[in-house]
Amino acid sequence: MRYTILLLPMVIAACASTGSGNGGVSIETVSNGQALQGAACAISTAVGRWNVTTPAVAPVGSASGDLRIICNKTGYRTSEVVYRPSGAFIPNVGVGVGGGSGNVGVGVGLGFPIALGGGGYPSRVTVEMNSQ
Numbered sequence: 001m002r003y004t005i006l007l008l009p010m011v012i013a014a015c016a017s018t019g020s021g022n023g024g025v026s027i028e029t030v031s032n033g034q035a036l037q038g039a040a041c042a043i044s045t046a047v048g049r050w051n052v053t054t055p056a057v058a059p060v061g062s063a064s065g066d067l068r069i070i071c072n073k074t075g076y077r078t079s080e081v082v083y084r085p086s087g088a089f090i091p092n093v094g095v096g097v098g099g100g101s102g103n104v105g106v107g108v109g110l111g112f113p114i115a116l117g118g119g120g121y122p123s124r125v126t127v128e129m130n131s132q
Contacts, residue, residue, distance in 0.1 A: 023061040026124040029054045029071055029079075036129055039073040060121060067121045076129040083121055 029039040036054070043050045043058040046065025050058045060067065063085035070080045 023059060024057040024123075025060050025067065025121050026057050027052060027054055027069060027071075027127065028124070029073070029127045029129050031076065031129045031131060036073065036076075039071045039076070039127070039129060041069055041071040041127070044068045054127075063120045067125075069125060069127055071127045071129060073129060076131055079127050079129050081125065081127055083125070085120055 025043070027041055027043065029036040029041070039054045041052050041054055041056070041058075043052065043060065045060055045063075045067055047061065050060070052058055054071065065085075067083040067085075068080070069082075070078065072078050
């Protein structure tokens with residue numbers, strides 16, 4: 001029985017999601033709630049930079065730093081959005097001391113989030129453009 005309890009964390013970790021998708025982010029621009037095509041957008045992360053014309057899919061790959069999108073179109077103000085990767089991998093560490101009946105015990109716990117992928121970008125980003 002006690003070995004089963006010791007194996008439980010490994011079983012849970014084995015079932016954890018590592019993320020999915022092809023690493024592409026769909027970029028679209030809108031103005032006053034209406035689709036706006038033909039905006040030139042520069043997408044950048046810590047590992048690269050891509051230039052697209054909306055609507056488009058930018059092949060940004062796995063999350064690495066902030067996702068920054070800057071879009072321009074004649075007759076509209078420049079718009080910029082920044083996304084931080086969601087669900088970043090941050091373990092939690094806890095230390096405890098307990099005692100009773102003349103016995104003292106010390107325990108150390110290490111908690112990991114179930115989603116072990118390093119976080120991710122949204123699969124779809126809509127950039128609001130305002131006319132000049």
